[in-house]
Amino acid sequence: MGRKLLFDKAHIEGIRYYDVYRANGGYGSAEKALKSMSPEQVLDEVKKSGLRGRGGAGFPTGMKWSFIAKPEGVPRYLVCNADESEPGTFKDRYLMEFIPHLLIEGLLISSYTLGCNSCYIYIRGEYAWIPDILEEAIADAKKNGWLGKNIQGTGFDLEIYVQRGAGAYICGEETALIESLEGKRGNPRIKPPFPAVKGLWDCPTVVNNVETLATVVPILRIGGEEYAKYGTGKSTGTKLISACGNINKPGVYEIEMNISVEEFIYSDEYCGGIPNGKRLKACIPGGSSVPILPANLLLKTAKGEPRMMTYESLSDGGFATGTMLGSGGFIVLDEDQCIVKNTLTFARFYHHESCGQCSPCREGTGWMKRVLLNIENGKGKMSDIDLLWDIQRKIEGNTICPLGDAAAWPVAAAIRHFRDEFEWHVLHPEEATKRNYGLAHYADPLEIAAPAAV
Amino acid sequence: MFSEEKLNKVKEIIARYPAGKQKSALIPVLHLAQEEFGGWLSSETMDYVASLLQITPIEVYEVATFYSMYNLKPVGKYVFEVCQTGPCMLRGSDNIIDYIKKKLDIGVGETTTDGLFTLKTVECLGACGYAPMMQLGKHYREHLTPEKVDAIIEECRSKAN
Numbered sequence: 001m002g003r004k005l006l007f008d009k010a011h012i013e014g015i016r017y018y019d020v021y022r023a024n025g026g027y028g029s030a031e032k033a034l035k036s037m038s039p040e041q042v043l044d045e046v047k048k049s050g051l052r053g054r055g056g057a058g059f060p061t062g063m064k065w066s067f068i069a070k071p072e073g074v075p076r077y078l079v080c081n082a083d084e085s086e087p088g089t090f091k092d093r094y095l096m097e098f099i100p101h102l103l104i105e106g107l108l109i110s111s112y113t114l115g116c117n118s119c120y121i122y123i124r125g126e127y128a129w130i131p132d133i134l135e136e137a138i139a140d141a142k143k144n145g146w147l148g149k150n151i152q153g154t155g156f157d158l159e160i161y162v163q164r165g166a167g168a169y170i171c172g173e174e175t176a177l178i179e180s181l182e183g184k185r186g187n188p189r190i191k192p193p194f195p196a197v198k199g200l201w202d203c204p205t206v207v208n209n210v211e212t213l214a215t216v217v218p219i220l221r222i223g224g225e226e227y228a229k230y231g232t233g234k235s236t237g238t239k240l241i242s243a244c245g246n247i248n249k250p251g252v253y254e255i256e257m258n259i260s261v262e263e264f265i266y267s268d269e270y271c272g273g274i275p276n277g278k279r280l281k282a283c284i285p286g287g288s289s290v291p292i293l294p295a296n297l298l299l300k301t302a303k304g305e306p307r308m309m310t311y312e313s314l315s316d317g318g319f320a321t322g323t324m325l326g327s328g329g330f331i332v333l334d335e336d337q338c339i340v341k342n343t344l345t346f347a348r349f350y351h352h353e354s355c356g357q358c359s360p361c362r363e364g365t366g367w368m369k370r371v372l373l374n375i376e377n378g379k380g381k382m383s384d385i386d387l388l389w390d391i392q393r394k395i396e397g398n399t400i401c402p403l404g405d406a407a408a409w410p411v412a413a414a415i416r417h418f419r420d421e422f423e424w425h426v427l428h429p430e431e432a433t434k435r436n437y438g439l440a441h442y443a444d445p446l447e448i449a450a451p452a453a454v
Numbered sequence: 455m456f457s458e459e460k461l462n463k464v465k466e467i468i469a470r471y472p473a474g475k476q477k478s479a480l481i482p483v484l485h486l487a488q489e490e491f492g493g494w495l496s497s498e499t500m501d502y503v504a505s506l507l508q509i510t511p512i513e514v515y516e517v518a519t520f521y522s523m524y525n526l527k528p529v530g531k532y533v534f535e536v537c538q539t540g541p542c543m544l545r546g547s548d549n550i551i552d553y554i555k556k557k558l559d560i561g562v563g564e565t566t567t568d569g570l571f572t573l574k575t576v577e578c579l580g581a582c583g584y585a586p587m588m589q590l591g592k593h594y595r596e597h598l599t600p601e602k603v604d605a606i607i608e609e610c611r612s613k614a615n
Contacts, residue, residue: 075472087539087578120470125485125523126579128592161470166481166521169578183480183513185520201475242583244541250583288540288578329582331541345540349577355520 005218018140029220048224050236055209082123087288088329092210100137169353174207188401231257235310246334248272278334286326289406291413350407378429494525530572541582
């Protein structure tokens with residue numbers, strides 16, 4: 001069994017409520033931070049922990065915090081990014097729904113460290129029932145002296161507010177989120193200036209993901225150095241992975257980042273293998289925007305080493321033979337799945353979600369969607385595959401925010417690894433419209449798994 | 455016009471932001487307005503929201519047209535918003551969408567003649583492990599099967615009667 005830091009108490013009945021959370025050691029880390037540590041000491045622990053942002057980009061949290069500007073007389077803000085909208089990712093929902101006080105405690109410690117007296121949780125609008133849970137938890141925390149004025153007699157003040165978005169993936173990008181919080185369209189801002197200098201209402205602002213902020217609680221509980229002993233290399237601690245697609249046990253798992261991808265997919269503790277005796281075809285391990293990998297490159301790196309569930313191992317080989325851990329949205333495809341159709345759903349998603357501010361993204365995502373739709377419907381030409389490649393190259397790196405890259409990478413990786421499947425669609429238009437086409441020759445995971453099982 | 459209770463809620467939302475930053479209340483107040491005024495935002499409703507927040511109507515229109523959760527046309531009493539993105543597709547969302555179309559005899563984006571149901575397809579609702587799924591009002595309906603869809607339709611019909 002992997003060690004747990006966020007879900008260690010998730011099994012306790014009623015942990016959603018203040019009394020149960022408190023009775024099980026809740027708010028202990030906040031007490032430690034506020035009563036016996038300076039903000040600089042807390043920041044130091046977070047730096048020592050090696051925690052990397054759990055939203056997808058993986059930027060070191062301690063470093064991000066140390067960038068916040070501190071001009072005299074200007075308020076600073078902490079914004080919790082709960083706009084979880086990346087296809088495949090549904091981990092933060094679990095944290096907020098079942099252990100809301102863990103997040104509130106994390107926000108309290110983080111706000112204290114950053115010197116913020118107001119904190120906003122920006123949550124995707126579709127999670128319409130969760131703000132009620134969070135607001136109840138906030139009210140309970142306040143009633144017990146953990147929020148409001150002069151928290152636990154320490155002189156520190158903090159208010160936390162919940163704001164619902166209204167259905168826009170782009171608002172997960174930190175500057176678009178800030179725009180949205182200011183009551184505008186979610187159009188990303190050009191950086192610099194970065195939010196740490198000029199963010200919400202032009203004040204210094206830190207935007208962190210839900211899981212990142214909740215993780216500050218166990219870091220303070222066990223200490224940064226101890227936290228860094230979990231995991232491996234630069235992938236310290238534990239990570240929430242939301243697993244979905246063709247697996248026996250979809251769900252949210254906390255893993256210590258030292259297990260292999262193969263163990264994660266096939267062991268009973270996690271995904272429990274592929275249903276109906278089907279073989280693994282491919283996987284997108286970090287949310288839809290990261291490159292898809294065929295089974296053989298997923299389970300082993302190009303060097304033949306077992307692929308691990310870490311930032312470093314998943315990205316080994318760059319985009320030619322590797323991918324990314326991203327947000328931990330782990331999407332598994334079995335041998336029956338059609339790569340063209342799968343790629344089309346993501347192209348449609350990014351076209352729908354493009355804010356329209358940059359031409360390459362606004363025009364390119366729609367163009368990719370239409371070309372893919374043609375191929376999927378048996379109306380494609382061989383030259384369409386090169387055209388798709390060309391379009392995605394012209395989007396990547398040419399937009400204000402990373403949505404353009406996120407739209408380009410799934411298309412690029414699908415063509416790179418499954419070009420013959422695209423060609424098959426073009427050459428067999430009638431068959432392509434009638435059935436899914438599963439290419440089984442990419443890898444046989446049963447063969448790869450055999451030595452480990454023996 | 456909002457009831458006094460809702461107006462108090464608007465004031466409470468505005469109080470979350472620093473003085474002069476009441477425009478930040480726009481998205482939450484539009485949610486309130488949509489709930490209160492028949493599930494969609496008419497131009498009269500948007501103008502009213504602008505007057506409440508002391509901003510110009512165009513500032514409301516540009517936000518209302520950007521976010522997918524706001525309906526700018528009337529919708530049925532129950533809106534089925536079925537996710538069609540990759541992870542849901544892998545678990546059969548296409549079949550669920552087809553089933554609902556046949557069962558209610560409407561296409562995507564259409565409303566039944568009795569005004570009871572609207573079918574919409576949406577992009578990723580963050581419930582990928584519980585696919586296929588849809589949003590109905592404030593809550594998610596997950597692990598959908600044709601039988602579950604039948605039960606949901608019956609449930610809505612009995613509530614409406």
